[in-house]
Amino acid sequence: MNEIPRPVLLVLAALLVLIAWRRWAPVSYWYLLVFPRKAVWLRWTWRHVASGCGLTKKRHRWWFTTVPGLIASTGVVRVKRRFQRVEVDTKPWMGLPRPTRNGFRITFHLLDGQIPDDYAKVCERLAHAWRIEAVRVVGSRPGRVTLQGITADPLAHVAPAMPPAEPSGGWRAEDLLRPVVGVLETGAAWRMDFRLIPHWMNAGATQSGKSNLISALVVGLAPQPVALVGFDLKGGVELAAYADRLTALATTRAECLDLLSDLIAVMGARMLACRRYGVRDIWQLPDASRPIPVVVLIDEIAELFLTADKAEKDQVTRTATALLRIAQLGRAFGIHLVLSGQRIGSDLGPGVTALRAQIGGRVCHRVNDPETAVMTLGDLDPDALVAARSIPPELPGVAVVTGSDGRWYRARSGYVSTASAEQAARTFAGLTPSWAQVAASGLGHELPCESSPELVA
Ligand SMILES: Nc1ncnc2c1ncn2[C@@H]1O[C@H](COP(=O)(O)OP(=O)(O)OP(=O)(O)O)[C@@H](O)[C@H]1O
Numbered sequence: 001m002n003e004i005p006r007p008v009l010l011v012l013a014a015l016l017v018l019i020a021w022r023r024w025a026p027v028s029y030w031y032l033l034v035f036p037r038k039a040v041w042l043r044w045t046w047r048h049v050a051s052g053c054g055l056t057k058k059r060h061r062w063w064f065t066t067v068p069g070l071i072a073s074t075g076v077v078r079v080k081r082r083f084q085r086v087e088v089d090t091k092p093w094m095g096l097p098r099p100t101r102n103g104f105r106i107t108f109h110l111l112d113g114q115i116p117d118d119y120a121k122v123c124e125r126l127a128h129a130w131r132i133e134a135v136r137v138v139g140s141r142p143g144r145v146t147l148q149g150i151t152a153d154p155l156a157h158v159a160p161a162m163p164p165a166e167p168s169g170g171w172r173a174e175d176l177l178r179p180v181v182g183v184l185e186t187g188a189a190w191r192m193d194f195r196l197i198p199h200w201m202n203a204g205a206t207q208s209g210k211s212n213l214i215s216a217l218v219v220g221l222a223p224q225p226v227a228l229v230g231f232d233l234k235g236g237v238e239l240a241a242y243a244d245r246l247t248a249l250a251t252t253r254a255e256c257l258d259l260l261s262d263l264i265a266v267m268g269a270r271m272l273a274c275r276r277y278g279v280r281d282i283w284q285l286p287d288a289s290r291p292i293p294v295v296v297l298i299d300e301i302a303e304l305f306l307t308a309d310k311a312e313k314d315q316v317t318r319t320a321t322a323l324l325r326i327a328q329l330g331r332a333f334g335i336h337l338v339l340s341g342q343r344i345g346s347d348l349g350p351g352v353t354a355l356r357a358q359i360g361g362r363v364c365h366r367v368n369d370p371e372t373a374v375m376t377l378g379d380l381d382p383d384a385l386v387a388a389r390s391i392p393p394e395l396p397g398v399a400v401v402t403g404s405d406g407r408w409y410r411a412r413s414g415y416v417s418t419a420s421a422e423q424a425a426r427t428f429a430g431l432t433p434s435w436a437q438v439a440a441s442g443l444g445h446e447l448p449c450e451s452s453p454e455l456v457a
Pocket residue numbers: 158159204205206207208209210211212213396397398412413414415416
């Protein structure tokens with residue numbers, strides 16, 4: 001039998017080592033083997049890529065040749081003299097690519113007249129030119145923009161939601177109302193920042209991951225001094241598991257309306273307190289007098305707006321008005337809304353369009369029809385709509401979200417099993433404020449009743 005030549009064996013062994021390295025240690029494989037080659041290639045091809053993506057500018061340059069008659073670099077000017085003023089494409093200056101776990105980051109110097117949005121608009125073109133999954137603008141400062149290239153979709157893996165901190169005050173003051181609920185495709189933590197964006201809309205088709213996001217929110221907020229209020233129109237099946245950490249839970253439409261009225265009364269009391277202290281919102285109040293922030297979680301908002309007969313119509317109108325008031329005034333008084341539903345559009349009834357206009361935070365999971373994506377993300381970049389519509393069903397929890405920088409990102413909520421959600425609610429049950437605490441909140445005066453002239457004012 002013929003023996004396999006030694007060099008062939010060596011090549012085969014090297015190949016096997018590479019395959020095993022890539023399979024079992026993909027991160028070091030990327031950092032040590034793939035990234036250095038990629039970085040050289042990125043810089044080598046940058047002029048062509050920038051020109052193809054429309055990021056170059058025409059500049060006049062002096063050009064010298066010892067052989068007149070050559071074709072100039074633009075390919076169209078025939079050179080007659082040795083010194084010539086020619087028009088050339090100037091590319092933006094590219095910094096050294098820096099590796100990250102899932103790709104690389106590069107900072108560019110903007111050419112005169114360029115803004116970071118010019119780069120945001122061509123991210124898809126750049127991703128194709130660089131043969132990678134996606135490109136995103138991740139930072140900018142005067143004259144500079146930083147892009148992140150993503151080589152493999154980090155959202156393809158299921159990651160558990162952040163484990164709750166210890167009950168012994170394991171949260172940092174700057175994280176108050178800024179829970180981490182998942183991961184962005186850039187690899188950064190996905191925070192739902194209620195201090196910056198007070199109200200959030202959480203839309204998506206059935207089984208797209210809306211309830212999981214609510215669970216991740218509960219897990220993230222449970223260790224914080226925050227009151228959680230649940231509206232679960234699915235008869236309580238979604239939120240009942242967190243009952244230990246909820247200050248109030250409404251499961252029927254009548255209960256929801258009562259709870260909304262109570263919240264408006266609380267808001268009225270906070271308004272009076274702010275006026276008494278001469279401040280514009282509760283965050284300017286002295287620490288001892290600051291009321292407890294309230295996060296209102298509404299699962300399946302459409303149920304709140306469905307009407308079967310005339311009698312229910314009045315109930316729905318009052319519900320819509322109450323929600324709108326909270327959405328308009330809640331930020332200053334520490335009352336935040338998270339509205340979840342399959343569609344949050346005008347077809348639900350009057351008032352929904354006005355309500356939607358007040359909700360700045362948008363989370364759009366997989367949708368079945370383009371209209372729902374437009375409804376949820378309407379005023380964002382059209383690319384965000386395309387990204388939302390291309391979320392596959394086998395990636396539940398993946399969504400297109402508004403970032404605190406006003407840009408959109410793909411993100412995936414941290415997976416929360418029923419057991420871990422119940423565990424978090426039980427662990428932090430002791431931090432659940434009573435309704436009386438939420439209503440009084442150290443302001444030292446009685447709640448005005450709903451018909452009080454001061455509240456109406
Ligand atoms: N981030 C995630 N990672 C992994 N699995 C997830 C994630 N989010 C949701 N899932 C899974 O997807 C399935 C559907 O999730 P979920 O119940 O949250 O969807 P939904 O949009 O609320 O559905 P419905 O509207 O029917 O209640 C569940 O089995 C859940 O465990």
